[in-house]
């Protein structure tokens with residue numbers, strides 16, 4: 001099935017009939033069974049669905065971290081299957097921000113350096129001064145202007161996820177992928193981090209594909225889709 005955004009103009013994501021199968025104990029496991037999704041620039045899409053239905057797997061394909069078994073995944077008009085490992089790495093650095101449930105910060109680096117590193121890798125042509133200034137701005141945008149020198153262990157969970165968000169957004173990507181970004185946070189902290197994410201995305205016209213179990217969060221997206229046993233549907237979620 002094919003779900004198109006209201007505005008059928010240019011697309012940030014064009015995934016067509018995507019399957020993803022793995023061999024587990026020499027038997028094929030069909031994780032995604034023909035998933036199609038189009039996302040317009042600046043559109044915010046939430047994906048809900050039961051555990052094990054294939055949500056994270058689909059996000060991994062969109063991020064070029066795994067390869068589809070069949071079908072086509074295009075992001076910004078680039079068919080990801082045509083890219084080698086270097087091309088995929090470049091694509092992720094330039095075009096994507098990713099926020100994970102577990103924050104994946106580098107423990108030995110300060111908040112500032114965690115964010116600066118992402119920008120340095122994406123834009124090596126910038127000077128260190130420019131990079132650090134942009135990283136400080138990105139942290140200020142998530143309310144962490146006074147925590148620049150804290151290492152992750154000296155930050156609360158909500159603060160760590162805000163660093164994760166700053167790191168994802170510091171390169172100003174056209175697409176943000178988020179896999180249960182509030183999964184490790186209490187409800188109040190999660191709501192605050194998500195307010196920031198929605199604010200930043202709307203302000204910068206970043207397209208977002210977000211996986212969540214939180215119906216309140218999902219309802220703030222432009223569209224909510226449900227993953228069920230490897231198929232993406234517009235049916236109401238049964239969680």
Ligand SMILES: Nc1ncnc2c1ncn2[C@@H]1O[C@H](COP(=O)(O)OP(=O)(O)OP(=O)(O)O)[C@@H](O)[C@H]1O
Nearest residue numbers: 022024029031049050051052053054055056057058
């Ligand atoms: N590398 C792998 N090897 C074997 N099975 C896998 C692998 N990755 C995913 N699976 C299986 O594929 C199915 C979908 O997994 P996926 O992580 O995409 O689910 P999910 O919808 O994100 O679930 P959750 O809500 O629990 O995070 C699961 O049954 C999982 O066990």
Ligand SMILES: [Mg+2]
Nearest residue numbers: 055056057179
């Ligand atoms: Mg998952």
